Amino acid sequence: MKRSVGFTHSFSPMPFLLLLMVVGSLLATAAFSQTQIEQNAANKIDWLAMFMWLAGGLALFLFGMEQMVKGLLVVAGDKLKVGLAKLTNNRVMGALTGAGITAVIQSSSVTTVLVVGFVSAGLITLTQAAGVIMGANLGTTITAQIVAFKVTNFALLMIAIGFSMQFLAKLRRKKALGDLIMGLGLIFFGVSLMSEGMAPLRDYPPFLDLMQQMQNPFYGILLGLVFTALVQSSSATIAVVIVMASNGFLTLPAGIALVLGADIGTTITALLAAIGKSREALRAALIHVQFNIYGVLIWLPFIPELANMAVAISAHATVSDGSVAMLAENTPREIANANTLFKVVCLAVFLPFIPVFLWVVYKILPVLSEEKTTGEFQAEFLDKSLTHTPSLAMKAVNLELEHYQKQVGLFYKRVVSMIANPNFDRLSREDLTLQRLRSYQRQILSYLGQTGQNQLTPEEQTEYMKLMNVVNNLESMLEAAGSNLLQILHEMTQDNIKPSETMLNLVGQLTSEVGKAMDNALKSIYSKDSESAMAVLAIKQTIDHLIQDALTHQVKRFRPDEERLKVFRYEMQLIDGLKQLHTLSKRIARLQLAESNQTLNVSSGLDKVANTVEKSL
Secondary structure, X not given: OXXXXXXXXXXXXXXXXXXXXXHHHHHHHHHHHXXXXXXXXXXXXXXXXXXXXXXXXXXXXXXXXXXXXHHHHHHHHHHHHHXXXXXXXXXXXXXXXXXXHHHHHOOHHHHXXXXXXXXXXXXXXXXXXXXXXXXXXXXXXXXXXXXXOOOHHHHHHHHHHHHHHHHHOOOHHHHHHHHHHHHHHHHHHHHHHHHHHHHHHHHOHHHHHHHHHOOOHHHHHHHHHHHHHHHOOHHHHHHHHHHHHHOOOOOHHHHHHHHHHHHHHOHHHHHHHOOOOOHHHHHHHHHHHHHHHHHHHHHHHHHHHHHHHHHHHOOOOOOOOOHHHHHHHHHHHHHHHHHHHHHHHHHHHHHHHHHHHHHHHHHHOOOOHHHHOOXXXXXXXXXXXXXHOHHHHHHHHHHHHHHHHHHXXXXXXXXXXXXXXXXXHHHHHHHHHHHHHHHHXXXXXXXXXXXXXXXXXXXXXXXXXXXXXXXXXXXHHHHHHHHHHHHHHHHHHHHOOOOOHHHHHHHHHHHHHHHHHHHHHHHHHHOOOHHHHHHHHHOHHHHHHHHHHHHHHHHHOOOOOHHHHHHHHHHHHHHHHHHHHHHHHHHHHHHHHHHHOOHHHOOHHHHHHHHHHHHHO
């Protein structure tokens, strides 16, 4: 069901809740400062207050990330998705695409989840996905670089500007831009709160001793892994690491170990995103796991060397008041640079070995027999060498339509068979089949487009226009099957709803007649068979009668309760989808009748239909 999108302002309590959170945090700052003075006198730490600052700051950081991504996907989401789906022709371009998009949205998890979804839908191949995933790991280093700069002074200003835009704007895009700016401000403000909350630990010996144990890289990797798996954001983990470093708690090697652990922990998000999707999507998630784990294993023995390289490329401030101050001033930038170096080198080393990654995942998840039967539909007759001879090329298209009819017929039968008992796994497989049929239809359309660039005779022009109309109607059929059959069955599965027995019987007859109409419509084109075209038009009364019976049944069983209304809506949408498929079948059949000029020779029972065809000419 489509939802209308207007431009009227709708009130949402979320901005006020955010404002209360920010005001509360500011009041807590003043209260905490007073508490800190008293604690210094007593040489004690208020652990509850510090935990609230750390937890609140982290919550604001994560919420800011969510707000920023949500706003960005509204402002530029279509462009990002198109870029991700199209700019992956080779592994280098795929890596650059993944890095670029992740640098913009500042979340490799979001990019990886999108990639897993695209693989599941069959929009990109596993080889293309591998390059994008590897590039996403590099793009996420931008977050660490931003946090390492002293930008927290602008946090409250950005929150105020973003809140004003979100609250006052009436256009959806401007509201989303406000979300984006406010989210970025919340990220910086959350970092500031975490830094302030950790301040009392600077002079707390037990904590400083604990930080000394972080010199063991295995402890650091384990802690970074667990923390990232819990918060589902490596960016948040690295932000916390940089905050700790800015307070002088971490040495550079310890910070690098935590970053390496975060790199492994973030793979949990990709694995969770693959749950319930195709095996190919799970393979994409496993490529992400491999890439990150192999990268950590390679760098683990060379953490001191990575630290030295990070120091060499970092600008250093001169601080003369102690080692802790030196750490606090220089280490955050060095950790951010080490993170970037680590991922740049991993990308350069592993990108040529994508086939090895694919070999491993196919060993872990072998191709099943049912997967082999659901591969891409390949055109059998569309020889490109024929496009310069339009008459032969259009004969090839007619042969291809016969092959297409068989594939779409099997797809239709599998889908309508699930009306009685929709199943999530089977529906997911048919979602993938629908995407492949769309790709198949586009192959035929592209071939026709190349053929049409030649000089056509009047007869060839007529045939060409007929075939173009047919292929465009096939696209509309796939859209109707997707939105009014598959999507409705998905919703019925989620709501655990099944049609009544009487409705199932009526729908069963209707699906059978519509299936015959679809077969006859395409047969009339590739066989130039006017009788098949007439058969499509002849069953109109039968289909109208079945639809009327279904409506009568609905009226008799109508009850104004929520559950029955939901069942009624789903059943009507299914019937509407079947009606659309029959209407499109009639359009295809009429194209053949128009060409053969036989519409006026039909029986008297179809005079009305013939007159309609004649008027359309």
